[in-house]
Amino acid sequence: MNNLENDIISLQGHAVSFIDNANENTITKFNFYSNKANLDLKQLKENTLNDTPEYKNSLIRLGEYLNNYQDTFDQVVVNRQKREHLYTTQFKQPIDDLQVKISDLEESSNNDNKVIFNDVLLTISNLKHAIISYLYKPNFDEAQNVKQNLNHLHKKLTSNSVIDESYSNKTVSLKQAYNQLVLLTRNYTFSVNVVLTGTENELLYLTNEIKNIEKMN
Numbered sequence: 001m002n003n004l005e006n007d008i009i010s011l012q013g014h015a016v017s018f019i020d021n022a023n024e025n026t027i028t029k030f031n032f033y034s035n036k037a038n039l040d041l042k043q044l045k046e047n048t049l050n051d052t053p054e055y056k057n058s059l060i061r062l063g064e065y066l067n068n069y070q071d072t073f074d075q076v077v078v079n080r081q082k083r084e085h086l087y088t089t090q091f092k093q094p095i096d097d098l099q100v101k102i103s104d105l106e107e108s109s110n111n112d113n114k115v116i117f118n119d120v121l122l123t124i125s126n127l128k129h130a131i132i133s134y135l136y137k138p139n140f141d142e143a144q145n146v147k148q149n150l151n152h153l154h155k156k157l158t159s160n161s162v163i164d165e166s167y168s169n170k171t172v173s174l175k176q177a178y179n180q181l182v183l184l185t186r187n188y189t190f191s192v193n194v195v196l197t198g199t200e201n202e203l204l205y206l207t208n209e210i211k212n213i214e215k216m217n
Contacts, residue, residue: 001214003206004044007037008066010171012200015073021191022080028068028152034070035068041066055213062206071197072191081084083181087135098170099124105163120163123153131178150175 045059099121106117127149134142138159154171157163 001046001210004037004040005211007033007040008203008207011037012203013075015069015196015200018073018077022077027077030073031070034066034073037066038063052213054082055210058210058213059135061203062203065202065206069196069203072195072199076191076196078122079191083135083184086177086181087098087131088186090180091131091174092169094174095124095128098167099128101167107163107209116156116160116162118131120153120156120160122154123149127153134181134185140188141184143185146178149186150178 011030011033014033016084018026018030039064041059045056048059055061102117102120102124107115108123109117127146130142130145130149134146141191150171154175157171158165158169
């Protein structure tokens with residue numbers, strides 16, 4: 001039972017590590033401990049001398065929650081990859097392109113218009129920082145920051161006659177991409193904060209329950 005308990009603790013540790021700093025190595029280690037925990041559980045079922053219904057039921061439930069934990073973690077990985085792909089293709093590239101074009105306009109403009117373009121460039125820079133913060137720390141405040149910067153940028157691009165109207169279409173596309181990102185983020189945070197956390201609590205509860213039953217016998 002000690003091996004199984006240690007594997008479950010390691011499993012949860014790597015799930016938390018992935019959420020904080022996602023990388024392939026963390027996924028590999030999570031899957032390693034998930035497989036190890038299931039093997040230890042299988043061995044425990046086969047070798048145990050405790051055949052009470054309560055004990056057997058706890059082992060079965062633990063197996064179910066281990067499977068649910070694996071499925072949820074897999075979904076968290078997929079959701080995160082979708083969010084990052086959306087950011088790269090529909091945020092980062094368009095914003096970088098817009099920044100380059102506005103910078104070119106700023107360099108070739110007269111002194112009076114340079115102030116306008118510099119103001120737009122500052123808003124673009126703020127937006128880039130805001131969307132990165134929201135991507136890796138998705139909460140209400142970060143979401144509002146992105147939304148406000150998008151609105152500021154759209155207003156600046158549409159309210160100045162020296163800026164071609166076609167540039168404002170960029171912010172319309174960015175707003176649409178942002179709305180998609182919000183939906184993906186809701187699925188991601190629900191999987192992390194509700195399902196994954198809830199399953200973690202059940203795993204810890206069942207592990208302790210099994211240990212207590214073993215001590216009584």
